[in-house]
Amino acid sequence: MLVDVFNMEGQKVKQVELPEAIFAAPINLDLMHQAYVRQMANARLGTHDTKTRNEVAGGGRKPWRQKGTGRARQGSIRAAQWKGGGRIHTPHPHAYTLSMPRKMRRAALRSALSVKASESSIVLVDELAVAEPKTRLMAKALNTLVGDASALVLIPQKDSYENVILSTANLPETKILLASYLNIRDLFKFDKVVMPLAALDVIKSYLG
Structure with a gap:
């Protein structure tokens, strides 16, 4: 599955191949529902x-x-x-804790990512960075990339992304999340998933 990669100005810079095992997996609604119920129950x-x-x-x-x-x-x-x-x-x-095998949890994430990919809701950027921690800079970039849609922004790690984290804190329809903490609730809570290529590599490392 070929998808476009953009820069922070919204310009297409190249294309990359998304692994079908993660982004074109069989969609299992029952499994996604079970993972969602488990996550909500464990939060109580x-x-x-x-x-x-x-x-x-x-x-x-x-x-x-x-x-x-x-x-x-x-x-x-x-x-x-x-x-x-x-x-x-x-x-x-x-x-209220519910258990679910890790294999099933990861299969639910693959299903959810496949849904997002089928809806063209995954936005890849070559590098996610802002010059200084200013909300307006991140708001401008996200408006260019996703428009008025709400966005889940995945980052590979906190180091070197401090400006991005601080610039996103006051955006009401946006959430910053480590790619290793990807979960079923946040995937379906937001319209778009924005991730740099480094975050995509993290997802491949444990879902691929």
Whole structure:
């Protein structure tokens, strides 16, 4: 699959071959959905908590005697039916973690990248760099490359890309991500995927 490579001014400089094993893989919707559900579930903290009747303060004394009052028997004013009492069948801290084999996770990424490639949503640049950390410089470059579309910008490493990271921080429809941290949620959250050739090499190294 031949795709064009642009410079930061939006000019075509050459073409490169995208590996079909990554960018023309079979599209498995069920696998992508499973990977997405796993990622969202693993992002949950699971720290929600409510108090049971054993944890609510007070209620140590029986509110009235068992028999002879004409009222229903009660053992504690902190039982669930009382105002201020404990709660039953309510959330307590637990993990939402889901597991998924690495082979399946990577196959889901290949499917997602293949979808992006089939939609011509992958934009390659020969070198991603700005002279100084200015938002307007990065905004101008991205507007040239992707127009009004939201963009996921992949970089191979943080070193030597500090200006790009700082210049992108205030762009609301853009996210900087290390190519080694590529994930299913971000791939489908943004319209376009912008990456320098060095980031493409990183993706090839673990998905190829």
